[in-house]
Amino acid sequence: MEDFIQHLINGVSLGSIYALIALGYTMVYGILQLINFAHSEVYMLGAFAAYYTAIGLGRALGADLEPGIVFFGIVLIVAMAACGVAGLTIERFAYRPLRQAPKLNTLITAIGVSLFLQYTGQVIFGADPKSFPTVLEDRSLVSSGGIDLRLFDVTILLTGVAFMSGLHYLIHRTKTGKAMRAVSTNRQVASLMGINTDKIISMTFLIGSSLAGVGSVLVGMKYPQIDPLMGLFFGLKAFVAAVLGGIGNLAGAVLGGIIMGLSEEMVVAYLSSTYRDALAFGLLIVILVFRPAGLLGKWQTEKV
Amino acid sequence: MSETILDVKDLNVKYGAIHALKGVSFTVAKGEVVSLIGANGAGKTTTLRAISGMLPYAGSVSFRGESLKGVPAHDLIGRGICHSPEGRGVFPNLTVMENIELGAYTRKDRDGIAADIEHCFRLFPRLEERVKQAAGTLSGGEQQMLAMSRALMGRPRLLMLDEPSLGLAPLIVAQIFEIVKKINSEGTTVLLVEQNARMALKISHRAYVVETGKITLSGTGQDLLNDHRVIESYLGA
Ligand SMILES: Nc1ncnc2c1ncn2[C@@H]1O[C@H](COP(=O)(O)OP(=O)(O)OP(=O)(O)O)[C@@H](O)[C@H]1O
Ligand SMILES: [Mg+2]
Numbered sequence: 001m002e003d004f005i006q007h008l009i010n011g012v013s014l015g016s017i018y019a020l021i022a023l024g025y026t027m028v029y030g031i032l033q034l035i036n037f038a039h040s041e042v043y044m045l046g047a048f049a050a051y052y053t054a055i056g057l058g059r060a061l062g063a064d065l066e067p068g069i070v071f072f073g074i075v076l077i078v079a080m081a082a083c084g085v086a087g088l089t090i091e092r093f094a095y096r097p098l099r100q101a102p103k104l105n106t107l108i109t110a111i112g113v114s115l116f117l118q119y120t121g122q123v124i125f126g127a128d129p130k131s132f133p134t135v136l137e138d139r140s141l142v143s144s145g146g147i148d149l150r151l152f153d154v155t156i157l158l159t160g161v162a163f164m165s166g167l168h169y170l171i172h173r174t175k176t177g178k179a180m181r182a183v184s185t186n187r188q189v190a191s192l193m194g195i196n197t198d199k200i201i202s203m204t205f206l207i208g209s210s211l212a213g214v215g216s217v218l219v220g221m222k223y224p225q226i227d228p229l230m231g232l233f234f235g236l237k238a239f240v241a242a243v244l245g246g247i248g249n250l251a252g253a254v255l256g257g258i259i260m261g262l263s264e265e266m267v268v269a270y271l272s273s274t275y276r277d278a279l280a281f282g283l284l285i286v287i288l289v290f291r292p293a294g295l296l297g298k299w300q301t302e303k304v
Numbered sequence: 305m306s307e308t309i310l311d312v313k314d315l316n317v318k319y320g321a322i323h324a325l326k327g328v329s330f331t332v333a334k335g336e337v338v339s340l341i342g343a344n345g346a347g348k349t350t351t352l353r354a355i356s357g358m359l360p361y362a363g364s365v366s367f368r369g370e371s372l373k374g375v376p377a378h379d380l381i382g383r384g385i386c387h388s389p390e391g392r393g394v395f396p397n398l399t400v401m402e403n404i405e406l407g408a409y410t411r412k413d414r415d416g417i418a419a420d421i422e423h424c425f426r427l428f429p430r431l432e433e434r435v436k437q438a439a440g441t442l443s444g445g446e447q448q449m450l451a452m453s454r455a456l457m458g459r460p461r462l463l464m465l466d467e468p469s470l471g472l473a474p475l476i477v478a479q480i481f482e483i484v485k486k487i488n489s490e491g492t493t494v495l496l497v498e499q500n501a502r503m504a505l506k507i508s509h510r511a512y513v514v515e516t517g518k519i520t521l522s523g524t525g526q527d528l529l530n531d532h533r534v535i536e537s538y539l540g541a
Contacts, residue, residue, distance in 0.1 A: 175409070178398070178402055178405065178406060179406070179409065181395070181397065181398060181402075182395050182398065182406055185395045185396065185397060185398070186393055186395065188358060188377070188389070188393075189389055189393035189395070190406075191358070191376070191377040191378045192356065192377060192378075192380070192381070192386075192387050192389060192393075193378075193381065193406045193407060193409045193410075193454070193458075194378050194379075194380075194381035194382060194409045194410035194458065195378055195406075195409055196376075196378045197378065
């Protein structure tokens with residue numbers, strides 16, 4: 001039983017990272033009906049931005065900058081900014097010129113951008129994994145009866161909840177959020193309201209990408225190894241999480257992320273770690289067969 | 305008649321190989337209700353979409369003396385043109401209030417916005433009872449009222465309405481046209497696109513008949529109501 005609760009904690013913590021990244025997929029899909037395959041590479045770039053910032057700050061400040069909430073905060077902001085800029089750039093130069101083109105063209109472009117960044121990443125950062133510097137020291141917060149509540153998991157959870165609540169507020173309570181929902185429902189009519197739809201689409205990429213930046217720091221912290229192909233599997237699983245919840249649906253992305261994190265943790269704990277990555281694809285197949293619109297999605301034909 | 309505010313000259317639009325507008329010209333003067341009437345596929349919607357910057361076109365469109373060519377759709381509202389599109393185009397997942405507020409997206413005068421929302425509720429009391437409801441759950445007539453309210457929230461100098469009567473019961477249609485008349489009497493110029501020629505002509509100062517991408521007849525609403533060609537083709541027996 002203690003074991004199970006421990007796995008539950010780990011699973012939800014991992015799940016909230018998937019959720020943060022799944023949100024980016026789902027937001028872009030909601031507004032452009034595009035599966036932004038490059039999103040997983042934006043996440044990878046965030047991890048490297050965080051890595052170099054942490055290394056650089058460590059060198060420059062030495063012992064003056066202890067691992068802790070300030071260090072974590074700085075790295076988080078840099079990663080978010082880096083991802084935001086990366087997302088904006090990709091949208092502006094790869095997707096916007098194809099706005100009137102058939103969706104398949106944009107989809108193929110997205111795959112192209114994704115591959116381009118994977119290989120460019122290997123050239124620039126080197127293909128070998130790098131170990132992520134300690135920006136926050138993990139420690140046990142509560143330890144009793146075989147259950148160990150650790151600082152990392154609490155940090156991950158709180159960070160996830162904070163950003164997801166922020167996003168919820170933005171989407172449902174602000175004028176920009178209202179415009180985002182309008183553009184995702186009907187771009188042409190939205191423009192008749194005086195909404196500059198290109199700006200709103202950029203904003204969507206900016207926000208979704210910076211959430212991936214948050215995810216990348218949390219991953220770097222908890223599983224301290226990063227490499228230019230790290231987005232491949234992690235991003236794919238986050239994507240499956242988005243599909244599981246119902247792509248285009250924000251609450252669905254969060255739910256899908258948590259389910260993905262939990263089931264991965266449980267599979268590894270009670271079956272075998274061999275199935276860790278197979279699980280995502282297994283889930284994908286099951287959803288596609290039984291509930292193609294996802295748990296919270298509405299079925300709509302011809303979307304990709 | 306007073307000054308011309310909308311001047312459309314030799315408008316040509318092609319959708320690929322389809323030449324949808326073949327030189328449409330017309331004017332709208334300040335304070336008027338002007339209708340474009342015509343059958344399915346005549347090019348009425350295309351005309352409004354071109355004016356709104358949603359389609360590339362040849363020819364010229366000028367509004368209050370300035371060319372609208374190349375002006376993106378989202379800048380039209382700032383110049384005083386609000387377009388309520390064909391099929392209403394309400395945002396179904398947003399509430400009635402959110403839809404109305406989006407009509408005022410470009411405005412910053414909170415008090416003015418609040419006053420205009422009140423004004424919409426006076427025109428369409430049924431909307432006020434449904435402010436928190438998702439727009440997609442409204443009846444067709446209520447959605448049309450919402451679409452018109454939303455367009456009014458942009459404080460238009462020129463209100464363009466594309467088939468407000470589409471798919472509505474006769475009683476509601478009569479109400480909607482009454483309100484168009486009222487909006488006009490309060491000072492808003494209206495460009496109305498309709499298949500319901502009889503109702504449209506009754507409230508129009510002037511009207512144009514559009515047939516396969518061309519204007520074939522024009523005149524005052526009253527003249528066209530009595531024109532035998534209009535009677536035969538558009539008013540039934
Ligand atoms: N997106 C499009 N692609 C290709 N052809 C189009 C498109 N939109 C309209 N057309 C064609 O252009 C012509 C004019 O269409 P338009 O929608 O302007 O007609 P309308 O007068 O508004 O008709 P209705 O009263 O049925 O709404 C039609 O022949 C139509 O098939
Ligand atoms: Mg039409």
